[in-house]
Every structure is written in C-alpha cells, then in structure tokens.
Amino acid sequence: MSSLKNITSLILILIAVLNCKENPEKNTDEMNTDKVNVASSEESLYRPNFHFTPKKNWMNDPNGMFYYNNYYHLYFQHYPDDNVWGPMHWGHATSTDMVTWKEQPIALYPDELGYIFSGSAVVDIDNTSGFGKDGKVPIVAMFTYHDPKKAEAKKTDVESQGIAFSLDEGLTWTKYEDNPVIKNAGDRDFRDPKVMWDTERRQWVMVLAAGQKTIFYSSTNLKDWKRLSAFGEGIGNHNGVWECPDLFPLTVQGTNEQKWVLLVSINPGGPNGGSATQYFIGDFDGTQFSIDPEFEKAINNNHDFWVDLGKDNYAGVTWSNIETSDGAKLFMGWMSNWQYANQVPTESWRSAMTVAREMRLVKEGGTHRLAFVPTEKIKGYRGKKFKESEIVVKEDTKIIDSENVDLSSAEIIFNVSELNSDLNFTLSNSQGDELSFGYTIADKSFYIDRSNSGKTDFSKDFANKKSTAVRISDSSNLSGRILLDKTSIEMFFDNGLNVITEVFFPNSPFEKLILDSEKETTLDHLEIHELIIN
Numbered sequence: 360m361s362s363l364k365n366i367t368s369l370i371l372i373l374i375a376v377l378n379c380k381e382n383p384e385k386n387t388d389e390m391n392t393d394k395v396n397v398a399s400s401e402e403s404l405y406r407p408n409f410h411f412t413p414k415k416n417w418m419n420d421p422n423g424m425f426y427y428n429n430y431y432h433l434y435f436q437h438y439p440d441d442n443v444w445g446p447m448h449w450g451h452a453t454s455t456d457m458v459t460w461k462e463q464p465i466a467l468y469p470d471e472l473g474y475i476f477s478g479s480a481v482v483d484i485d486n487t488s489g490f491g492k493d494g495k496v497p498i499v500a501m502f503t504y505h506d507p508k509k510a511e512a513k514k515t516d517v518e519s520q521g522i523a524f525s526l527d528e529g530l531t532w533t534k535y536e537d538n539p540v541i542k543n544a545g546d547r548d549f550r551d552p553k554v555m556w557d558t559e560r561r562q563w564v565m566v567l568a569a570g571q572k573t574i575f576y577s578s579t580n581l582k583d584w585k586r587l588s589a590f591g592e593g594i595g596n597h598n599g600v601w602e603c604p605d606l607f608p609l610t611v612q613g614t615n616e617q618k619w620v621l622l623v624s625i626n627p628g629g630p631n632g633g634s635a636t637q638y639f640i641g642d643f644d645g646t647q648f649s650i651d652p653e654f655e656k657a658i659n660n661n662h663d664f665w666v667d668l669g670k671d672n673y674a675g676v677t678w679s680n681i682e683t684s685d686g687a688k689l690f691m692g693w694m695s696n697w698q699y700a701n702q703v704p705t706e707s708w709r710s711a712m713t714v715a716r717e718m719r720l721v722k723e724g725g726t727h728r729l730a731f732v733p734t735e736k737i738k739g740y741r742g743k744k745f746k747e748s749e750i751v752v753k754e755d756t757k758i759i760d761s762e763n764v765d766l767s768s769a770e771i772i773f774n775v776s777e778l779n780s781d782l783n784f785t786l787s788n789s790q791g792d793e794l795s796f797g798y799t800i801a802d803k804s805f806y807i808d809r810s811n812s813g814k815t816d817f818s819k820d821f822a823n824k825k826s827t828a829v830r831i832s833d834s835s836n837l838s839g840r841i842l843l844d845k846t847s848i849e850m851f852f853d854n855g856l857n858v859i860t861e862v863f864f865p866n867s868p869f870e871k872l873i874l875d876s877e878k879e880t881t882l883d884h885l886e887i888h889e890l891i892i893n
C-alpha cells in the first residue's frame with residue numbers, strides 16, 4: 360500500500376517538474392490565474408456595453424426575431440461548446456426594449472435530421488397551424504436542417520426545412536413530428552426560411568435562399584407549403600452564395616405608395632469584401648416578386664444596393680409582429696464577416712449583433728432606397744452630454760476626451776450645413792491605436808480605416824484596406840449619427856441613407872476624439888451623449 364502511495368507521489372512530482380519545464384517561469388497556480396486574468400481583461404476591454412453578445416462561445420446570424428406581450432425575442436445561431444462555428448443550435452435572448460438583453464436557455468438543439476440553421480418565427484394568432492392549445496397562442500419557428508453527414512459525403516440534398524412551435528411565448532419549443540416540411544429538391548444551398556403573413560391574400564408567405572436565387576412558397580397552416588416562384592437569377596450581385604432573405608411590404612416615406620422589399624445576404628461578394636446584404640425593391644402579387652424597372656435599370660448601371668456598406672453587418676432580417684408607429688420595420692444584423700468571424704480576438708465569446716435599427720423606404724434621386732437609423736429606444740439611455748454649436752474644425756481639432764464622455768459607450772450627432780472640405784474623425788488611445796473615419800470630397804465617399812486600430816493581425820482580410828462607400832445624397836448638408844461601443848462603430852449618415860458598420864479591437868479603450876479638416880469647416884451642431892447601460 361505504502362509503496363503504491365510512494366509511486367503515486369513520485370508520478371505527481373514528475374508531472375509538476377515537467378509542467379515547470381514547459382513553462383519554467385510559472386507554476387500551475389499562476390498559469391490558472393493567468394487564464395482568469397485574460398478572461399477578465401477581455402471582459403472589461405471587449406464585452407460590448409449595449410450590443411448583444413452570448414455569455415459564452417460562438418454566435419452568428421440573428422434568427423426567429425418576433426415581438427409578443429411586451430417582449431422582443433432574439434434567437435441566434437449558436438455553438439454553445441466552442442468559440443468557433445460548429446453544430447448549430449438556436450440560442451435565445453429576450454428584451455423589453457431591444458437594447459438590454461437577457462440570455463435565456465437554448466431554444467433549439469440539433470437532432471437526427473441535422474444542425475439547426477437560420478430561420479424565422481411568427482406569432483400564429485389565429486392558430487392556423489392548429490398547434491395552439493387551451494387558448495395558448497402558438498409561436499411557430501421555421502428553420503433549416505443541415506445534415507452534416509450528407510454535407511461530408513458531398514451530397515446535394517444536405518438542407519431541408521423544419522418547423523417547431525412554442526406554447527409558452529418562445530421559451531421552450533417542440534419540434535413538429537413530421538419534419539422536414541419541405542424536402543430538398545436538388546439545391547445544394549437551400550436555406551434560411553423567412554415567413555411573413557401576407558395580409559392582402561390571407562396566406563403565409565415564405566422566402567428562402569437556394570444557391571443564386573430566392574424561392575417563394577405559400578401556406579395556410581405553416582405545415583404544408585406550396586412552391587410559388589423564384590427570383591434573382593442574373594439580377595443583382597452573384598459573387599457569392601445567396602443566404603438569409605427577407606420579404607416584406609414597406610410604405611414609401613411621405614406617400615401612400617407601398618413597395619415590396621427583398622433583402623438577400625451574400626457571402627462573399629460584399630462591396631468592401633466578404634459578407635454583406637443587398638436589397639431589391641419591387642412588387643409581390645401573392646405569387647411572384649418582380650423588381651421595379653427603374654430599380655433594375657440602376658442595378659444594370661452598376662449600382663448594387665446594400666443595407667450597410669461596412670464590413671460587419673451580415674444576415675440581418677426584420678422582426679415579425681411589430682413595427683414602429685409610422686410603419687418602419689425593425690431590423691438587426693450579425694456584426695461580423697465570414698472572412699474573419701472565427702478569428703476575432705475574443706476567447707470567451709465570439710461576435711455581437713448590431714443595434715436594432717428602424718428601416719424606412721425613401722425616394723432619393725429618382726430611386727427607392729432603404730434608410731436605417733438606430734432604434735428610438737437608445738435615446739432612453741443617454742446620460743452625460745457634451746453639446747456645442749458652431750465648432751470650427753481645422754487641422755487636428757481636439758473635440759473631446761474620456762473625461763467628458765466615455766467614448767466606448769457613446770452616441771455622436773453632428774450636422775454640417777455647408778460641406779466643402781474633407782472631414783476626418785480620429786479616435787485614439789494612449790497606446791497609439793487609432794480608428795479614423797469620415798468623408799472625402801474628391802471621391803464623394805465615406806471611409807473607415809481600422810488598419811492601426813489595435814489588434815488587426817488575426818486575419819489578413821481584417822484591415823488590409825479602408826472600407827469606402829460612395830455617398831448617395833448630393834446635398835451640401837451632411838448629417839451624421841454615430842454609435843460607439845467598445846469594439847464597434849455604427850455610422851448613419853444623411854438620415855440613414857448611408858450606413859457603415861465595423862468592428863475593431865483596440866489595446867486599451869479609445870479616449871480621445873479629434874476632428875480634422877483640410878479647409879476650415881463649421882459643424883453647426885455637435886452633440887455627444889454617453890450611453891449608460893447598467
């Protein structure tokens with residue numbers, strides 16, 4: 360017995376010695392503390408203040424967003440066991456204002472039919488599905504099953520569509536016993552069903568992405584689906600796979616005219632590289648989506664239409680069962696890009712969502728355009744404020760530092776009524792990291808440059824070039840609203856006609872904001888609000 364004890368102690372000593380050899384400076388206790396320190400410094404440095412992140416591990420697309428009984432629900436592509444993409448589940452979070460979120464237990468787990476890929480959810484008020492029971496309104500989710508075995512065997516029928524229902528307002532879900540409800544008919548990429556109620560025809564309409572096109576279906580009970588038509592072949596951007604479509608009607612601002620909007624994410628093929636979301640404006644007659652001739656003409660003249668010109672807003676779709684009082688749709692996207700999503704420098708969790716945005720349809724220069732602004736609810740979090748009028752900007756004009764307002768949780772609002780020079784904003788910290796963005800007259804373009812913004816070398820595609828966006832408006836008045844969090848910037852220029860969203864990872868928080876203009880430029884209005892989120 361005692362000799363066994365001796366041998367055991369000997370083995371333990373040997374292990375300890377070997378450990379020390381591997382890392383002569385540290386003992387195991389110290390190494391564990393290091394891990395904890397890395398995690399806690401990552402928490403304080405990179406965990407966003409007002410953007411949704413999963414507590415732990417991997418997240419991509421927003422899924423199944425709906426509003427019901429005072430709660431906004433957000434589901435998301437989630438791999439709870441690792442910080443890289445893997446077998447997909449639907450994570451879940453709830454909110455009463457789309458700004459602060461409470462993570463809930465996982466909603467949908469993979470099963471024998473496959474991983475649970477992206478999809479949507481609707482509130483089936485009239486119980487058309489028959490899933491309702493004892494007067495409880497069913498919430499019905501539709502998602503893609505992705506069969507990893509078929510994918511590995513390089514089969515084509517990898518993806519099919521399934522449904523699930525919830526009788527407790529989205530907390531727990533039961534998968535339908537006759538899944539899949541739509542089988543694969545030979546499309547390799549066949550996914551991301553988005554369901555909506557078509558009021559005019561009193562039918563459910565669903566759109567999904569299939570390779571280089573979208574396919575439309577209708578149903579009266581959310582279980583039996585009839586294929587209606589397809590759209591997209593040869594129209595718009597096709598430099599990648601089409602994913603995560605969304606179809607809905609929207610009234611043109613200031614008119615009674617209604618148009619139909621089709622969003623389609625594409626990866627790669629984005630205007631500044633990698634993933635991005637394009638859109639089409641037209642009509643839907645209950646069977647077929649047809650693009651407006653003027654819109655098609657603009658596309659043929661080499662204009663692609665993008666929801667966001669930055670690199671980090673992908674797979675975004677709209678909330679069901681809610682819109683703003685003036686009819687705007689509510690939208691949220693995944694704030695990352697498949698070029699580097701798996702490598703961004705956070706370990707405990709990976710990636711965040713954009714803020715919720717209000718989406719409106721406007722007519723600008725003869726063409727219909729989508730315009731996005733942050734949800735009104737953000738305003739409820741405004742705290743300390745810096746406000747000035749008539750600020751004359753010359754070379755390196757310091758505007759503010761973190762003693763005035765915390766620049767990693769802030770909203771900047773500005774207006775220039777006579778824009779006649781380049782306008783550059785630079786955020787910086789004591790480590791020499793800089794994030795610059797602004798407007799260049801000669802190119803008539805907005806830009807953002809994160810090449811010196813801190814950690815950038817985790818991917819060759821992260822900061823290899825500035826992102827640019829040609830300005831849509833011709834007005835001499837430039838207005839901007841900018842949301843700053845610890846690792847993201849969301850810029851809404853010209854009332855949301857030009858949107859740019861990007862992420863960054865500084866070595867310490869940005870603490871100084873400098874404005875710079877070649878010629879003297881007057882900001883007739885500048886307001887910086889600290890956003891206080893508890």
Ligand code: FRU
Nearest residue numbers: 420436476477550602603674
């Ligand atoms: C888009 C996407 C979807 C798919 C999901 C898988 O980012 O590729 O098409 O359903 O992610 O996680």
